[in-house]
Amino acid sequence: MKETFQNSLNNKNEMTIAWELVPGRGAREKSQESALKAAEEAAKGDRVHALTITDNPGGNPAILADYLGMEILRMGIEPLVHFSCKDKNRYQMESQLYALNRAEVNNLLVLTGDYPEALEGRRPKPVFDMDSTHTLELITKMNNGLEVQGRKGPIKYHPTSFFTGAAVSPFKATEAEQVTQYFKLEKKVAAGARFIVTQLGYDARKFHEVLQFLKVHNGDIPVLGNLYILSYSAAKLMNQNQIPGCVVPDKLLAKIEEEKDASDKGLEKRLLRAAKMYAVMKGMGFSGVHIGGHNIKYHQVEYIIDKGEELSIDWQDLAAEFDYPIPGGFYYFEKDKASGLNTTKPVNREKLPLNAPVGITYKISRIMHSIFFDPGKPLYRAMKYLSKALDGSILERPFHKLELLLKVGLYDCKDCGDCALPDTGYVCPMSQCPKNQRNGPCGGSNNGFCEVNPDRQCIYVRAYSRLKKYGEEEQLRGTQIPACNWDLYQTSGWKNFYLGRDHAAACPVDKAKDKKIKELAQH
Structure with a gap:
């Protein structure tokens, strides 16, 4: 089969259409049969370039997207499989990826994944062994021919041919949330993401912000705008943050509540709103749209495409209709007064207040780091010598216990032994982030607070x-x-640092990269 989805995304004169299917739990239930029927219609209609298949959305169990993707591929239309990190360790990921490649299911949207839901009063153990940046990096290595060390020397495996994308949420309320979303987006692109899909919101200026950020920082990478046909029931859940990362402010919810009293329960207006969003996204410069919505039919997808194309000539006027910002929300760029969208000039963040208290613990941590962990300081050399002397001795265990006593009290340490505290402002990602994100936030935070623990x-x-x-x-x-x-795990993080066993040895200070970071900061 020709690579329709990838070719379309690389064609600047064409809007790429991806339509999301949610197969649900079970194997031969109504939801799976409906998804396959929709796929069959889409294949015959020839207007959709890829069918996206969700991976346990909401953290609920569902049929594997992989297998449904194989069935859809046989129908003559490309699947875009959601590949999440929530319930697979790195070896399972590799196994699953090779199976997908063998089945020629090569379009992947790599996601952190929703935190597993508790069903029947019992929650399964989350995995989150790797984050989305790690997964993208693994896939890039596989595409280049994964090389591993065998018993008789290096082994290089046959290259895969995945076309991978990543997600980003521009719909964040606070400076800290939004800026770190974009920092992680840069890491995703560097790790191998070749297209981007936005999260869900209804603020035109925020959609435009993603394009501007990528234009300024990452060059020419295709972006699909998330276009969701919003029913009242879905809008209500999103407004209450019951679907992490999806933003529906009170103003929009009130409008949709009015519309639901119509004889068609607001369907006509929902579809027209979606068509207008299509037009706005096309006008802004999105490479395509990612269409979603509960119980959407193929003929409705066609209507959105056709009506959206018709309306696209007036996209700038229509953009004003999508004025549903998060109240008091942060914008990365200064507003363009003429269009109501964004300039390419970042706002002056120096004058904005901090979104969280700093606290005495961090101040102490900075002092201790500068004394003991800075390679240029005398006590660093002393600690390195001590670590060598303690390694394998009878005093190694007491030294570890002393370290653990201090770090549990200060940071709620989980004793992973591969400490990332200096990388994350001395907030432990292994104990204080339910998804163990080491390279930036997931997309589920709400007004600065955690998706899983909303009181934190x-x-x-x-x-x-x-x-x-x-x-x-x-x-x-x-x-x-x-x-x-x-x-x-359960070894001394201090000793591992000084002896070059932890990730700090694999990520040495790179003066050229530090210089680049400073240049980006000034930019």
């Missing part, structure tokens, strides 16, 4: 605020932090 601020809101206090927030956009090395 997202760790990257805290980390960004701590670093910004000292003018160092750009550190979060630097070197990618590798996935945790579980060989080091």
Whole structure:
């Protein structure tokens, strides 16, 4: 089969259409049969370039997207499989990826994934062994021919041919949330993302913001705008943050509530709104749209495309209709007064207040880091010598216990042994982030607070605020932090650092990269 989806995305004169199917739980239930029927209609209609298949959305169990993707491929239309990190370790990911490649299911949207839901009063164990940047990096290596060390020397495996994308949410309320979203987006692109899909919202200026950010920082990468046909029931859930990362402000919910009293329960207006969004996205310069919505039929998708094309000549006027911002929300760029969208000039973030308190713990941590962990300081050399002396001795265990006593009290340490505290403003991603995100936030935070623990601020809101206090927030956009090395679990993180066993040895200070980060900060 020709690579319709990839070719379309690379064709600047064509809008790429992806239509989302949610197959649901079970194997031969109504939801799977409906998804396959929709796929059959889409294949015959020849207007959709790829059918996106969700991977356990909402953290609920569902049929594997992989297998449904194989069935859809046989119908003559390309699947775009959601590939999430929530319930697979790195070896399972590799196995699943090779199986997908063998089945010629090569379009992937790589996601962090929703936190597993508790069903029947019992929650399954989340995995989150790797984040989306790690997964993209793995796929890039596989595309180049994965090379591993065998017993008799290096082994290089046959290259795969995945076409991978990633997601980003521009719909964040606070500076810390939004800026760290974009920092992680840069890491995703660097790791191998070749297209981007936005999260869901209804603020035209925010959609435009993504394009501007990529234009300024990452060059020419295709972006699909998330276009959701919003029913009242879905709008209500999103408004209450019951669907993480999807933003429906009160103003829009009130409008949709009015529309639902019509004889068609607001369907006509929902479809017209979607067509207008299509027109606006095309006018802004999106490469395509990612269409979603509950129980949407193929003929409705065709209507959105045709009506959207018809309306696209007036996209600038229509953009004003999508004025549903988060109240008091942060914008990365200054507003363009003529269009109501964005300039390419970032707002002056220096004058904006911090989104989280810094606290005495971080101040102490900075002092201790500068004394003991800075390679240029005398006590660094002393600690390195001590670590060598303790390694394998009878005093190694007491030394580890002393470290753990301090780090549990200060950081709620989980004793992973591959410590990322210095990388994340001394907020532990292994103990304080339910998804163990080491390279930036997931997309589920709400007004600065965690998707899973809504009474806690997202760790990257805290980390960004701590670093910004000292003018160092750009550190979060630097070197990618590798996935945790579980060989080091329940061993001394200090000793592993000084002896070059943890990820810090794999990510040495790169003066050229530090210079680049400073240039980006000025930009």
